[in-house]
Each structure stands twice: as structure tokens, then as C-alpha cells.
Amino acid sequence: MIRLLTLALMLTVSGLVFGATSDVYPLESEADRERFRDLTKELRCPKCQNQNIADSNAPIAEDMKNEVYRMVREGATDEEVFEALVGRFGEFVRYRPQxxxxxxxxxxxxxxxxxxxxxxxxxxxxxxxxxxEGASALTDDQRLRAEKILRADGADTTGDAGPRT
The missing domain is CATH 1.20.5 (Single alpha-helices involved in coiled-coils or other helix-helix interfaces)
Structure with missing residues (x-):
């Protein structure tokens, strides 16, 4: 029962925290909020090797998020946002370079x-x-010689335990 209450409390608190983070960048329409989320997921943090700016807590990522927020609020297109940030930080900030x-x-x-x-x-x-395909078969001389060797080895299997000379 205690575990169930703890789980309910954690879910309630996490919902409040999530709601608080979405108010950090308040935008007028749901379309703008969606664009802001998409843009921050498409831009890479220059400090955090392979992390987008939406997930990064680095100060430079915060600056980039603020810039994206400002530009989206002012009505800039996605390409204008990318061009501004690539001009400032280099092509590295794009996950999919042109x-x-x-x-x-x-x-x-x-x-x-x-x-x-x-x-x-x-x-x-x-x-x-x-x-x-190019491997050749034995010549007649080689075949006769092999048969002689095999017959000579077979002659020693008569039970004679003496040394060979």
C-alpha cells in the first residue's frame, strides 16, 4: 500500500514539474510550441557531443534555446532559425547537414x-x-608414382614388426 501511495505521489509531482518546464518558453499557439520543440530537437549542443539542445543543460544550449524561442516568437521560418544558429555556431549544430x-x-x-x-x-x-577451375589433375607419371608409393606402404602391413630398410 505504501508503494502505491509513493508511486501516486511521484506521478503527481512529475506532472507538476513537466507543466512547469513547458511554461519556461510560453508561446501563443500550439503550432509554435510544436515548432519550438522540433527545432530544439533538431539542433545539436556544441558542448555536449551528441545531445540536442532540448535535452542539454549546458549554458550554451540554454543560449541556443533562448535564441530559438525569440526567433519563433518573432515569426522566423525554420530555415531562418537554422541559418542564424549555423552562422553563429557552425554546421556542427545541425543533426542533418545540408x-x-x-x-x-x-x-x-x-x-x-x-x-x-x-x-x-x-x-x-x-x-x-x-x-x-585452373587446378590441374595429376599427370600420368605422377599417378604411377603415387600408386607405387601406396603399394609400398601397403606391403608393410603384413605384421612384420622389423625395421624398414
Missing amino acids: LEPRTVMLWATPAIVVFGGVLIVIGVVVRSRRNT
Whole structure:
């Protein structure tokens, strides 16, 4: 019973805390609130290696959230928000950098690696098939010699335990 009461108290308190955090950035419409949430999830914190600014508590992330809030409140488009923050903090703050001449290698590297791997696998398969097809059978001289060796070894199995000479 105590556990159930503790759980109910925790859920009530967490609801109050969640409600308080949404009032930190009050916006007029639900669409603006949704845009603000989406933008803060799409922007990376420059200090926290792989964390978006919505989840980061770093001071620079707070500054970025304040800037996004200000721009959304003023009616800036998503692209204007991205351009302003990329201009200030660099392309790193975008989780999905735009395709530009300087980011072509970033986008093309996975395809190049996969294509190179496929070429290597094809080369190994072709080479192994070529080697198995090119393997020659024994010549007549080699076959006769092998038969002689096998007959000579078979002659010693008569039960004679003496040394071979």
C-alpha cells in the first residue's frame, strides 16, 4: 500500500514539474510550441557531443534555446532559425547537414565504403573460382608414382614388426 501511495505521489509531482518546464518558453499557439520543440530537437549542443539542445543543460544550449524561442516568437521560418544558429555556431549544430560541396564527402562516404566492399567481395569470389577451375589433375607419371608409393606402404602391413630398410 505504501508503494502505491509513493508511486501516486511521484506521478503527481512529475506532472507538476513537466507543466512547469513547458511554461519556461510560453508561446501563443500550439503550432509554435510544436515548432519550438522540433527545432530544439533538431539542433545539436556544441558542448555536449551528441545531445540536442532540448535535452542539454549546458549554458550554451540554454543560449541556443533562448535564441530559438525569440526567433519563433518573432515569426522566423525554420530555415531562418537554422541559418542564424549555423552562422553563429557552425554546421556542427545541425543533426542533418545540408548537401553542399563541402559536405559531399560526408554524405558520399557510406556509399563509397559499401561499393568498395562489394567490389572486394566480387574480386575474391572471381579469383577463388579461377583458382579452382585452373587446378590441374595429376599427370600420368605422377599417378604411377603415387600408386607405387601406396603399394609400398601397403606391403608393410603384413605384421612384420622389423625395421624398414
